[in-house]
Amino acid sequence: MRDYSRLFIDGSWQLPSGQGLAEVINPATEAVAGRVPLGDEHDVNRAVAAARHAFGSWSQTPSSVRAGYIRTLVDQLKARADEMAAVITDELGMPVQWCRAVQVDGPIVGLEQYIELAGLMDEVREVGNSLVMREAVGVCAFINPWNYPLHQLIGKLAPALAAGCTVVVKPSQETPLHAFLLAEMIEAIGLPAGVFNLVSGPGSKVGEALARHPQVDMVSFTGSTGAGVRVAQAAAPSVKRVCLELGGKSPLLITADADLDAAVRYGVQDVMINSGQTCTALTRMLLPASRYEEALAIAVDETRKLVMGDPQDPNSFLGPMCSAAQRRTVLDYIRIGQEEGARLLCGGDTGVDLDRGFYVAPTLFADVDNRMRIAQEEIFGPVLCLIPYADEAQGLALANDSPFGLSSAVWAADAERALQLARQLRAGQCFVNGAAFNYQAPFGGYKQSGNGREWGEEGLAEFVETKAIQR
Helix, strand or coil: CEECCCEEECCEEECCCCCCEEEEECCCCCCEEEEEECCCHHHHHHHHHHHHHHHHHHHHCCHHHHHHHHHHHHHHHHHCHHHHHHHHHHHHCCCHHHHHHHHHHHHHHHHHCHHHHHHHHHCEEEECCEEEEEEECCEEEEECCCCCHHHHHHHHHHHHHHHCCEEEEECCCCCCHHHHHHHHHHHHHCCCCCCEEECCCCHHHHHHHHHHCCCCCEEEEECCHHHHHHHHHHHHHHCCEEEEECCCCCEEEECCCCCHHHHHHHHHHHHHHHHHCCCCCCCEEEEEHHHHHHHHHHHHHHHHHCCECCCCCCCCCECCCCCHHHHHHHHHHHHHHHHHCCEEEECCCCCCCCCCCCCCCCEEEECCCCCCHHHHCCCCCCEEEEEEECCHHHHHHHHHCCCEECCCEEECCCHHHHHHHHHCCCCCCCEECCCCCCCCCCECCEECCEECCECHHHHHHCCEEEEEEEC
16 A cells, blocks of 8 residues: 655655545456545645746756766666565556566666767757757646556656756556555655656646646647647647647558468467557558468457466456456447447457456457448457458558557568558557667657657657757
8 A cells, every 4th residue: 555645846755735645446356446536726836836946047058967866767667666566466457467567667768868869969060050949848737647657757857857957747547556655766866856846636626727727838738639638739729739639540461471370470479468458559460361360260269368467467358457447448348349340359358367356368359341340440449350352452551540649560571671561550650560669759749649659869859948049
């Protein structure tokens, strides 16, 4: 149990103006895992004022000093990585088999690169009679999701610190405990007061107050497309910069000459990790009609091998949904898929005999028409749509027939052909033949999957204003 009664503002733990505490529920046991304060608009105002006050000196701090703080934070996270992973398993329900590597070690790798990238802020280009240089964008508000909570927080915080920005963080109400643990680490490394501020509370109060605050220069949001639209609308009157990482309905295009067994098993696992609660999940598997029935058999076999159960059990591949509400959403979509005429191959229910927990069994739908809601809307659960195509032209058309464009994948026997297909997919990233995620590469979406980029040099650029001095 982790109980927090104070917010981290201006370098210290302060009593909130908002009233009451929010309970954080362990989705596997349905027990209370912790409590955090319910901040309000007054708390937001205090945090933004602290960030604004700190910005002048922090933005002028030598990049080597900022890099030093990032290095020390990396050391803190490495030293407390097991503790952080345990907290995220408790609040999110991701099994211990995955949580340390995916939710903690990955973000540490992403954070570490900004030790060096901070030095880019010192570069000055001469263009004709002008000097072109980078400056920090200012005070930044981070509104974070519940599904990869530390991952997305570090993806915003690391480049912001490197650039010289100050920040106010609002974690998700479902998974806020990791952010309070991170604030403890921030305090321990002695980051100057006001550079990092943490205000928990509902999005309708804290999130919207941050998005519309006139002293916030940039808001970075990760979440649903609908919520992202509301954030952008709230930010518009003050013309602040908005970076949005939103929903996805990503395709995996498997060619007729591909290693079908490897490709299909990869696709099933990709969707089922984190119980399908992944914005980049390859939830539409596009299969050549000539090999469709073979692919269905492989997908069912792989799905039935995956163990769903207690997140504390190292044999569990899937844990529960993050919340009871998310379980209801996923089960509703499964019902919709059946009503639309998709063929349920396996899953479709809670799938476990446990007395408690918000579980949904890994679910496969065959004979899906790409116009169905289950193929067009983000379900955010362990649900995979298997869609046949007649030829590669139709496969590409189906892959791009989506309001989203966050991620994509291709699996083909010929690497050059795979690359040609990848270039034709309208998405911010594409994984070829099971390639790994790269923290040095930019991450972000096309279309309704958002705008802006995270990670790598492009991630730093989101927190930078470019100035030209004519002489």
